[in-house]
Amino acid sequence: MNEALLRSLTPSVLGILVRRGADFAAAEDAVQDALVQAINAWPADPPRDPKGWLVTVAWHRFLDAARADAARRRREDLAGEEPAPGPAPAVDDTLQLYFLCAHPSLTPASAVALTLRAVGGLTTRQIAQAYLVPEATMAQRISRAKRTVAGVRFDQPGDVATVLRVLYLVFNEGYSGDVDLAAEAIRLTRQLAAAIDHPEVAGLLALMLLHHARRAARIAPDGTLVPLAEQDRGRWDTALIAEGIGILQAALARDRLGEFQAQAAIAALHADARTAEETDWVQIVEWYDELARLTDSPIVRLNRAVAVGEADGPRAGLAALAALDSSLPRYTAVAAYLHERAGDLATAARLYAEAAHQAPNLAERGHLTRQAARLNALGPPR
CATH class of the missing domain: 1.10.8 (Helicase, Ruva Protein; domain 3)
Incomplete structure (x- = not known):
């Protein structure tokens, strides 16, 4: 089959x-x-x-x-x-379905579920397994979503940005159960790129391919998280990297910059470096400046602080970090990393331990806990 x-x-x-x-x-x-x-x-x-x-x-x-x-x-x-038997019409309504499933009246979770079922062709069971929820719960979510869009005209124009955010949510869920959501998001985004000529669609596809290319190196054999700087770059998928960079270059040439193109440009600079030491952090900071201008996102500014710390030194990174809200997700982890780079190991160890308690998943929690333990082992006895 x-x-x-x-x-x-x-x-x-x-x-x-x-x-x-x-x-x-x-x-x-x-x-x-x-x-x-x-x-x-x-x-x-x-x-x-x-x-x-x-x-x-x-x-x-x-x-x-x-x-x-x-x-x-x-x-x-x-x-x-009922029409007479014969070949099905060649009209492709994929694009309209994307817009319908990403309708602004739906919650992000409902939009994702409806997209996976209506456009992706996944069963309710498969979607439930991927999101680790009971099948009955997912069935209710999909039913509510379908009722919400029941009266929406099928030919109404849709918002490409909303569709792209839904697909990005699918990609970031990763994978579990018998459905690889990252691969499914790439498949759906390829499908969307074939249906609509839009530089941000190409930018999102490039971003997904460049991130997915590093997937095999992200997790160690024992299941622990491997930071980007420590990954075995020989395990990166060079074919996906080349494809992603090619798609990105074509999109950027159209001079209609959007946030997904800017994110993809940052990912491309990481992918292009043969070693972590050869990463062009100065150019990455410049792209984060563009991304911050496009989105005004505090998370973007948090990631920019890391890049500044690499390009201009950890003290400059800490100064950029100080201007941000300390309640941001991953703020404490970033602070720990920059303090370690600055040589303040005691503060870094304490912050790593705090960040571990705030971590959203077990893999990240384990990584931060090990970082705190490593620095504590280097410090003076208590």
């Missing part, structure tokens, strides 16, 4: 049903039913026209559901509009 083919066909099949008159929620349920039937039937009897097969089966499922629902009797009139 070619699961990748099924996922790639999902948005266009869903779009066809919606254009025929099905509301989004009912159409999405019907497409999911058709996908399940395809998984069971295709290995023994693969269709000549997979897309047409899915459209036919999903349409029949929708009609059956419409007839069975007394509150939707008016939809029975659609039965007389």
Whole structure:
């Protein structure tokens, strides 16, 4: 069974049903039913026209559901509009589906879940496993999201920036269960890039590829986190790096800079350095300045403080850090690192221990705890 083919066909099949008159929620349920039937039937009897097969089966499922629902009797009139058998139309509604699933009325979590199911073709079970929540919880989340967008016109223009943020959220979730969300986000972003010519879409795709290229080196064999400076760069995926840099250069050449292009430029400078010592931190600071101008994000300014500490020395980094809110996520960890670079090991050890208690996950907590223990072992006995 070619699961990748099924996922790639999902948005266009869903779009066809919606254009025929099905509301989004009912159409999405019907497409999911058709996908399940395809998984069971295709290995023994693969269709000549997979897309047409899915459209036919999903349409029949929708009609059956419409007839069975007394509150939707008016939809029975659609039965007389069933098109003649033949190849499915070539209209691609993927872009409209992206916009619908990233509707501003949805919470980020609901938008992500709906995108993975409606555009990504994942089952509720797969999404629930990826997010480590019960399947019933995820089913409720998706149902609420579908009800929220039920009355939204399918041809309304959407916000590309919102779609990109949803995809970025998917990518940052990483992976768990039997679905690799980072790889799925890359697949969906490639799909979006094929449907819309936009430099920020290209910028996000480049950013994902450049980060994903370092994935194999991020975790040690014992499961511990490996900081960027300590990673084995021989394990980085050079093909993904080359692809990401090529996509980024083409986007930057259009002179319509956006935040994802700026982030990708920073990632490219890290990827281009043969060793950590050869990293062009001066240019990275310049890109962080551009990114701060575009976003005015305190997290960007926090990361900039690290870059300043590398480019101009730890005291300069601490001065940049002092201008920020100490309650920012990772503030304490950054302060610990810069104090260690400045030679104040006692303060650094204390801050590493504090940061470990604030860490959002076990891998980061373990890394910060080990950093505190390492410095405490170097200090005078208490």
